[in-house]
Amino acid sequence: MSNTFHRNLKQTVPVVVSGQGIYLTDAQGKRYIDACGGAAVACLGHSHPRITEAVHRQVDRLSYASTVFFTTSDAEALASHLAARSPGTLNWSFFASGGSEAIESAMKCARQYFVEIGQPQRQHFISRAQGYHGNTLGALSLSGIAVRRAPYLPILLPTTHHVSPCYAYRHQLPSESEEQFATRLADELEAKILEIGADKVIGFFAETVVGAALGCVPPVKTYFQKIRAVCDKYGVLLIIDEVMSGMGRTGPLFACEPEGIAPDILVMAKGLGGGYQPIGCMMVNARIHDALVNGSGQFVNGYTYTGHPLACAVALEVQKVIEEDYLLDNVKVRGAQLRARLEATVGQHPNVGNIRGRGLFQGIEFVADRASKTPFAPNQLINARIKAEAMQHGLLVYPTGGTADGVSGDHVILAPPYICTAQEIDEIADLFDATVNAVFAAL
Numbered sequence: 001m002s003n004t005f006h007r008n009l010k011q012t013v014p015v016v017v018s019g020q021g022i023y024l025t026d027a028q029g030k031r032y033i034d035a036c037g038g039a040a041v042a043c044l045g046h047s048h049p050r051i052t053e054a055v056h057r058q059v060d061r062l063s064y065a066s067t068v069f070f071t072t073s074d075a076e077a078l079a080s081h082l083a084a085r086s087p088g089t090l091n092w093s094f095f096a097s098g099g100s101e102a103i104e105s106a107m108k109c110a111r112q113y114f115v116e117i118g119q120p121q122r123q124h125f126i127s128r129a130q131g132y133h134g135n136t137l138g139a140l141s142l143s144g145i146a147v148r149r150a151p152y153l154p155i156l157l158p159t160t161h162h163v164s165p166c167y168a169y170r171h172q173l174p175s176e177s178e179e180q181f182a183t184r185l186a187d188e189l190e191a192k193i194l195e196i197g198a199d200k201v202i203g204f205f206a207e208t209v210v211g212a213a214l215g216c217v218p219p220v221k222t223y224f225q226k227i228r229a230v231c232d233k234y235g236v237l238l239i240i241d242e243v244m245s246g247m248g249r250t251g252p253l254f255a256c257e258p259e260g261i262a263p264d265i266l267v268m269a270k271g272l273g274g275g276y277q278p279i280g281c282m283m284v285n286a287r288i289h290d291a292l293v294n295g296s297g298q299f300v301n302g303y304t305y306t307g308h309p310l311a312c313a314v315a316l317e318v319q320k321v322i323e324e325d326y327l328l329d330n331v332k333v334r335g336a337q338l339r340a341r342l343e344a345t346v347g348q349h350p351n352v353g354n355i356r357g358r359g360l361f362q363g364i365e366f367v368a369d370r371a372s373k374t375p376f377a378p379n380q381l382i383n384a385r386i387k388a389e390a391m392q393h394g395l396l397v398y399p400t401g402g403t404a405d406g407v408s409g410d411h412v413i414l415a416p417p418y419i420c421t422a423q424e425i426d427e428i429a430d431l432f433d434a435t436v437n438a439v440f441a442a443l
C-alpha cells in the first residue's frame with residue numbers, strides 16, 4: 001500500500017530511481033528516453049554536472065532566508081540576468097515556487113496595479129479557451145482544459161472570461177490569410193472587452209505558444225501585435241504566460257521575441273530551473289513597477305519560499321549553462337531535425353492530423369479522420385494509449401486530451417532536452433514512429 005496521494009489513485013506507476021542525461025531509469029532497471037522533460041521542464045536533461053555542483057555549492061553556503069528580512073545575492077543575480085535579456089522594460093522579477101504560483105502573482109499584481117492608479121472598477125480577466133495557466137483556483141479559472149476544471153467549476157472565479165484560441169489547424173478558415181485570422185481573433189477580444197465593459201478589464205492572459213492544452217500551437221503572423229493593440233486601446237494589461245514555452249524551449253530565450261511585442265507582465269517557470277529546483281517567476285515592466293513604487297510602495301503578495309536562494313542560485317546556473325554552451329543554437333538545429341523526422345515518419349499516418357511547434361517543442365495531434373479532422377471520442381483514450389505504449393518502448397511523451405474543443409481530441413508533446421544530439425533525436429523519432437504505428441494497429 002502506498003501512503004502517497006497519487007494523481008491516479010487506481011493505477012500504479014513505476015518508481016523512478018535515477019536520471020542521467022536524456023534518460024530516466026526506474027526501479028526495475030528499465031530506461032526511458034525523457035523526450036518531454038516531464039511537462040517540458042528538464043531542459044538540461046538529468047544530473048547535469050554543472051547544476052548538481054551548483055546545488056551542492058549553494059546548500060553548503062545558504063539554503064533558505066525569508067524575503068521578510070533579507071534579499072540574497074542569488075535572487076538579485078538571477079533577476080539581473082533575466083532583466084538584461086528580457087524584451088521591453090520587463091526589468092523586475094518576483095520569484096515563486098512554480099508556474100501556478102507565478103500566475104497567481106501576476107493576477108494579483110495586475111489587479112493591484114489598477115487599484116494603485118485609481119481604477120478599482122477593473123475586476124475582470126480574459127484568457128483563451130484551450131489554454132492552460134495552472135491548477136490553483138485563480139490560474140485554473142483562467143485555464144481552458146475542461147476536464148481539469150469540471151469538478152471545480154462552481155468555485156472558480158466568476159470574473160474570468162474566455163475567447164477563442166489562436167488555433168489555426170482547426171479555426172483558420174480556408175478563405176482566410178493568417179493576418180485575416182489574427183484580425184478576426186483580435187476583433188473577438190475587443191468585442192469581449194466591450195461586452196464586459198471598456199473600463200472593467202484588468203488583463204488578457206495568453207501563452208505565446210500554447211503548451212499542454214493544445215500541444216505546441218504557435219500564434220499566426222501578426223496575432224500578438226493585433227492583440228497588443230486591442231489591449232492598449234482599452235488600457236488592458238497584456239500578460240504572457242511562458243511557463244512552458246519560455247526559457248529557450250522554442251528557440252529564443254523569450255518565446256514572444258519573434259512576435260515583435262513586449263507584454264506588461266511575463267510569467268515563466270519550467271525551463272527556468274530545469275527541474276533542478278522548483279521555481280517560477282513573474283516579470284513586470286516599468287508601467288507596473290513604477291505605479292506600485294509611486295503608490296503604496298509594496299506588492300501585497302508573498303509566499304514562504306519567495307526568492308528561495310537555493311532555487312534562484314540553481315536557476316541562474318541553468319541559465320548560464322544554456323547561454324555559455326550555446327544551447328539555444330542546438331534547440332534551433334535539433335528542433336528543425338526533430339520536426340523533419342516527425343514529418344518523414346508519422347507525418348503521413350492516417351491518424352496524425354497535424355504536427356506543429358517551434359524549436360524543441362513539437363506537438364502531434366491525432367484524429368480519427370484526416371480529411372474531416374474528426375477527433376477520436378474521449379473514451380478511446382488515445383493520448384493515454386500513446387503515452388503508455390511509448391513507455392513500453394522506453395520513451396516518455398507528454399499526453400493531453402480535449403485538444404479539438406476542450407473535451408474531444410488528443411495530442412502529445414515532444415520536448416527533449418536542449419542538450420540532445422542528432423543521434424538521440426533520430427532515436428526519439430524512431431521510437432515515436434513505432435509507438436504510433438503500434439497504437440493505431442491495435443485499435
Ligand SMILES: Cc1ncc(COP(=O)(O)O)c(C=O)c1O
Pocket residue numbers: 039098099100101103132133134135207211212241242243244245269
Ligand atoms: C503555460 C503554463 N502555465 C502555467 C502552468 C502551471 O505551472 P505549475 O504546474 O508549475 O504550477 C503550466 C503547467 O503546465 C503551464 O504549462
